[in-house]
Amino acid sequence: GAVVSQHPSRVICKSGTSVKIECRSLDFQATTMFWYRQFPKQSLMLMATSNEGSKATYEQGVEKDKFLINHASLTLSTLTVTSAHPEDSSFYICSARPPREGGDTQYFGPGTRLTVL
Amino acid sequence: SQQGEEDPQALSIQEGENATMNCSYKTSINNLQWYRQNSGRGLVHLILIRSNEREKHSGRLRVTLDTSKKSSSLLITASRAADTASYFCATDRAGRRALTFGSGTRLQVQP
Numbered sequence: 001g002a003v004v005s006q007h008p009s010r011v012i013c014k015s016g017t018s019v020k021i022e023c024r025s026l027d028f029q030a031t032t033m034f035w036y037r038q039f040p041k042q043s044l045m046l047m048a049t050s051n052e053g054s055k056a057t058y059e060q061g062v063e064k065d066k067f068l069i070n071h072a073s074l075t076l077s078t079l080t081v082t083s084a085h086p087e088d089s090s091f092y093i094c095s096a097r098p099p100r101e102g103g104d105t106q107y108f109g110p111g112t113r114l115t116v117l
Numbered sequence: 118s119q120q121g122e123e124d125p126q127a128l129s130i131q132e133g134e135n136a137t138m139n140c141s142y143k144t145s146i147n148n149l150q151w152y153r154q155n156s157g158r159g160l161v162h163l164i165l166i167r168s169n170e171r172e173k174h175s176g177r178l179r180v181t182l183d184t185s186k187k188s189s190s191l192l193i194t195a196s197r198a199a200d201t202a203s204y205f206c207a208t209d210r211a212g213r214r215a216l217t218f219g220s221g222t223r224l225q226v227q228p
Contacts, residue, residue, distance in 0.1 A: 034215045043205060044160075044218045093159065097214060104148055104167075104209065106216060110159040 003027060004096050006109035013084055014117050021079045021112045023050075023094030029074035030096035034106075035067075038091040050077040084116045121206055121219030129225040136193040138222040140206030141186075147209045149182055149189050150216065153202045160205070163191075198228040 003026040013019050023033055031052045036044040048069055049057040056069035068080040077096075081088055093111040121142045130136055140149070151163040166173045166182045166189065173180045179192040193200055203223050207216040 032214055036218075041223075043221045044207075046215045046217070049215055091157075095216070104165055105162070106150075106209075108152075108160045108162075113157070 004094065004107045004109040006092075006094055006112050008112060009110060010113045010115075012115045012117065015085050016083055019081045019084055019114060021081075021092055021094075021114075023077045023079070023096070023109050025075045025096045025098075025107070028096075028098040030077075031074060031099055033071065033077040033094055033096045035069065035077075035079050036093045036095065038093060038111075044093060047079075050079075052077075081114065084114070086116045089114055089116045121208060121217060123204075123206060123219040123222050125222060126220070127223045127225070129227065130196055131227050132196060132198055134196055134226075136196050136200070136224055136226070138191045138204050138206075138224070140189045140191070140219045142189075142206075142208045142217075142219070143187065144208075144210055146184075147211055149180075150207045150209065151178075151180060151189075151191050152205045152207060152218075154205065154221075155202045163204075193224075196224075196226045198226050200224060201226045 005024045007022045033050040035047045037047050038044045046059050047062045050069045050071040052071045058064045071077045091111050091113050095106050095108045097106045123140045148165050148167045150165045152160045154160050164175045164180050166180050177194045182189045203221045205221045206219040
């Protein structure tokens, strides 16, 4: 099946630094990718939809200037957490859907655990 | 926004018993999916049921969908210790390509 990778899998940083997380679709092109966030013992919450060649669409309550999304190619989306603070510590998961018409399957990356000290 | 609620929030059973988890949602859907997540890990896709289907089986998994009640259930039969994980339902709504996840059920299977 299709594979989505994320890098890094784990990152620890100091408060105030910026962290970039990459999401790649390895064997299909994805015009749209999704970024989710999961706090401990909670469910996944959609943060934003990453659109290749255009601006990302952010969910209500998600600061677009803090969580910068760049969908530079059909296989790569990046999420940059700018000036990270301890409350940004979370598990970040991306997903992508192959563009096949009527396709239902969404493929998830393995996630990136961010810890901000 | 999160639209699904799952119950129970936590479930502890003995190996060999069946585990049933329920999911409710609020809007019309194209399909409903169930995922498993081991602690601190990524998601594993278990099964997808479309809005025009009522029941689906995959190995030890049985999923039902009642669109009139906007609810679904996941049954794991003959549970194993390795089934210990969190289970999430996720809905795929018309006009929205992202999934909306339920609150999850934490399943503990005692050996």
